[in-house]
Structure formats: C-alpha cells, structure tokens
Amino acid sequence: MDESVKNGIEVLTGEDCTRFQGKRDFISLTDDIDTAMDYAEMKPSEKVGKGSFPVMLGISLEDAKKLETINIHSDRREIGVLGNIPPEYISFISVPENKVEFVRKLVNNDKIKVCPFEPEKRFYQKTPFGDIDFDDKKAKKVLHEQNSKGKIFSIDEIKALTLGRVKSKIQESIRKMQNLIKDNFKRKDAYER
C-alpha cells in the first residue's frame, strides 16, 4: 500500500490515508503472524491521535470466512474486513501490556482471552488448522513478570484531580452513573457525609 502510493500507483482500497498515517475504513485480516505483529508494533501517527493503541484480534479460519471482506492493494499479505467483527468470532485480543487489564474488563467475556503483545517472545503460533493462536500461560507469566510500559497516569495524579472537584457537580455525575447502571452503582455516601 505505502509502496504503491510512493510509486504513483492509484490505490483503490477505500482508505482515507496510507497505513497508520490516517484512519482506515477496514480491519486488516491476515494469516501471516509477521504481518500481524508488524502492525502491532507500529505507533499510530499524530494524525490518528494520541491515545490510540494497536489491537490484534485472533479469529479462526472458519469464522474469518464468514466475514465481509474486500481486496485491498497492499504490499502485505492481507485483505480487508468491513464493518465490525462479531465478538463470538474473536478467540483472543492482543494489546499493549499496560492496556491488558483495561481491555479485559472492557471486553468482560470469559470466552475471549486478552493477552499482551510480546513481539520478542513471540508466543503466538500457527495451529495445525492454520489459525493463529497464542500460548495463554506464557502470556500471563510475561504479564506478571514485566512492568507496564508507556504512559500511565499515577494514582497521585488521579487523587489530585479528584480532590479538586465540586460536590454539586459530583452529584450530577452520580445521577449519570445511576442512570447508566441502576443496580450496580449504589448512591454511596459521597455527599451524605
């Protein structure tokens, strides 16, 4: 794709911009672990936005066949997936180490394993059926052994932010949260003290 643009070849992929320089209108689908890991290691550009992080989804070949795909002009071994991927097709999600816990909770699905990228240790592997899978035990071990990398807001920063708020505004937030999830978010003693 990038090479095509560089060489003046018209690109008919429906992408807004070249790879990672802007947003793509599709999800890259590949059965090549090196291609997947190369994407995982790319740092999103300023244009895509700080705060973005790469996500790698593991899907079985059987499920991949059910997805709506498009051919794309690319110098990689990949095709495009249009729209969203149904959660029931996803076997694992790989994200930067410091995002694992967040994504795990966000996904909130025991059937989907969430693991950290670990390009050097490469615990991803091809199964005899041609799928890409990963060594779950090894991934968890690595996660516990290593410290988080990248930007993380400290607990002191969060507390400082919290201390600076105003009670009446917090009460508005409590109402929002109560509307969001009625049973789970009890009206705590935040403003009753």
Place this chain on the structure above:
Amino acid sequence: MKDNDLFKEVLTFLAYFDSAIIEKIPSQLLSKMRDLAADSRAEFYIDEDKDLRNQKMTEACKDIISLLYYTYVADENEKKEISKSWNENEKEYQKFLKNKYDFDKIVQDKKE
C-alpha cells in the same frame, strides 16, 4: 455533551490508568460505558507529555473519573479527605456563583 461521548472520553482516559485501579472498577460498569461509547463519533486524545490535570478533558469527564476513584479506589481515610475537599470546594463555588450572578453587584459594576 451527550452521555455516549462522555463515556467514550472517560474510557479513553481509563485506558491510561494503572491496572491496579482498573481492577477495582466493576466490569459491568465498564461494559455499560463501552456499549454507550460505541455509538459515539467523538474523538478524544491523550497528550503523553502532560499530567492528568493538564489533559484536554471536559469537566464532566473529570467528575466521572473522580467519582470512580472515590467509590472504588479510595480507602476510608481517603474518602473522608476527598469528601471534605468536595464540601470546601462547593462553598467556594457557591461564593463564585453568587458573586457572578449577584444582581446588585452587576448593577454596581455597570455604574462604575
């Protein structure tokens, strides 16, 4: 600000919180936020060179994050400290509002 945009903003920032904090927030709550945020077309960015207080963040987002911290992360002593601070800030805020919208003062200021 729409709630789906607000919760997308909150989730954008939560992604940069330590795992130990995220662990304490109920999954169900995060899932609900995720479902709402999925409908948002708004974009939010983290400036990795700035600390949390200096991030470009809406006041409503700061309030939700603070509420999550108070409810799920802070221990009992911290809760007392935070609650006291919120009450004090509220007094200052009401003074500010009173000053801002005090009719007599507005008239007085205009005369001057």
